[in-house]
Amino acid sequence: MDTTDEDRADALFHALSDRTRRDIMRRVLAGEHSVSSLAASYDMSFAAVQKHVAVLERAGLLSKRRSGREQLATGEVDAVRSVASMLDELEAVWRGRIDRIDELLARSPTRLTRFTDSSSPDKET
Amino acid sequence: MDTTDEDRADALFHALSDRTRRDIMRRVLAGEHSVSSLAASYDMSFAAVQKHVAVLERAGLLSKRRSGREQLATGEVDAVRSVASMLDELEAVWRGRIDRIDELLARSPTRLTRFTDSSSPDKET
DNA sequence: TTGACATACAACCAAACGGTTGTATATTGG
DNA sequence: CCAATATACAACCGTTTGGTTGTATGTCAA
Numbered sequence: 001m002d003t004t005d006e007d008r009a010d011a012l013f014h015a016l017s018d019r020t021r022r023d024i025m026r027r028v029l030a031g032e033h034s035v036s037s038l039a040a041s042y043d044m045s046f047a048a049v050q051k052h053v054a055v056l057e058r059a060g061l062l063s064k065r066r067s068g069r070e071q072l073a074t075g076e077v078d079a080v081r082s083v084a085s086m087l088d089e090l091e092a093v094w095r096g097r098i099d100r101i102d103e104l105l106a107r108s109p110t111r112l113t114r115f116t117d118s119s120s121p122d123k124e125t
Numbered sequence: 126m127d128t129t130d131e132d133r134a135d136a137l138f139h140a141l142s143d144r145t146r147r148d149i150m151r152r153v154l155a156g157e158h159s160v161s162s163l164a165a166s167y168d169m170s171f172a173a174v175q176k177h178v179a180v181l182e183r184a185g186l187l188s189k190r191r192s193g194r195e196q197l198a199t200g201e202v203d204a205v206r207s208v209a210s211m212l213d214e215l216e217a218v219w220r221g222r223i224d225r226i227d228e229l230l231a232r233s234p235t236r237l238t239r240f241t242d243s244s245s246p247d248k249e250t
Numbered sequence: 251t252t253g254a255c256a257t258a259c260a261a262c263c264a265a266a267c268g269g270t271t272g273t274a275t276a277t278t279g280g
Numbered sequence: 281c282c283a284a285t286a287t288a289c290a291a292c293c294g295t296t297t298g299g300t301t302g303t304a305t306g307t308c309a310a
Contacts, residue, residue, distance in 0.1 A: 006144045006147075009144065009147065010142055010143070013138050013139075014139075014142040014297095016138045017135055017142050018135070018298080019131040019134065019135060022131075022138075025215055029215055029219040029222065031222050031225075034256075035256075035258095036257080045299075045300065045301080047257095047299085047300075047301080050258070050259090051297095051298075051299085052298085054258090068256090068307065068308070069256050069307040069308065070255095070257085071256075071257065075215075075219060077216060080212055080216055080219070081216065083212055084209055084212040084216070087206075087208055087209040087212070088209070090147075090200075091154075091202060091205055093155050093200075094155070094205070096155060097155050097156050100156075139267095143267095145268095159286075161285080161287080169268090169270090170270065171287085172270075172271080172287095172288085173270075175287070176268075177268090193278070193286090195277095195285095195286065196286075
């Protein structure tokens with residue numbers, strides 16, 4: 001409902017919409033990595049990778065911890081789960097549609113045949 | 126592994142990174158809607174909404190079906206699920222990290238204390 | 251102290267994005 | 281046939297994005 005929620009969703013999906021950032025997420029979810037060790041993995045400047053890390057950090061998908069002169073990044077699995085739950089909500093909306101169709105079919109059993117066409121696969125509820 | 130998979134992921138996350146498009150997804154997952162009926166719901170031009178629908182269609186998140194002069198859009202729940210499974214894979218990477226830490230702890234029980242710090246909540250596997 | 255390393259950040263640039271208006275093309279109803 | 285409706289798409293425009301280089305700051309090691 002809140003606009004802030006939508007802002008968060010915008011930031012999360014946007015952060016994940018870049019393949020380099022998704023790859024960074026895989027690495028930092030597997031374990032801590034300094035920004036420079038991450039940068040060494042990609043064919044682009046250090047500054048570019050640092051900006052990608054900053055985008056992920058602003059979205060809450062990773063956090064950083066100082067260790068001497070290095071900045072160690074670690075993936076925030078809870079943020080990943082929050083994105084998954086947004087998708088679950090979308091799926092729930094779809095399930096609601098199926099339930100409504102089922103109810104219709106239950107009310108007038110013989111009237112509507114072939115109402116669920118091939119493009120909407122009727123799977124488990 | 127394939128670049129095309131990453132292209133698909135780029136398109137899916139990008140398509141979902143806009144709040145208007147996410148709202149359109151909620152509507153078309155709940156049931157079929159013509160492009161103009163969708164456009165009527167938003168404070169922007171018909172063309173803008175039509176472009177949003179096109180972005181979602183190109184990403185495979187919805188499909189259209191002609192009905193007379195109307196174009197009826199319907200949400201593709203399988204595409205939504207495919208995004209969810211990408212996030213599940215990310216979560217699996219994280220779970221792998223925890224497993225590795227557990228194994229380390231099992232090998233040398235007393236050496237590593239407080240190895241899992243406060244920023245990495247140790248939850249269920 | 252000095253130099254090498256790790257990071258941060260500003261300025262710049264081309265391309266993509268999200269919106270607009272305008273025009274063209276089908277399709278329906280009278 | 282004609283007018284209204286529904287859609288598609290091109291052209292344009294300001295902003296954001298994803299990259300670059302250059303510079304500044306902080307930390308470690310000799």
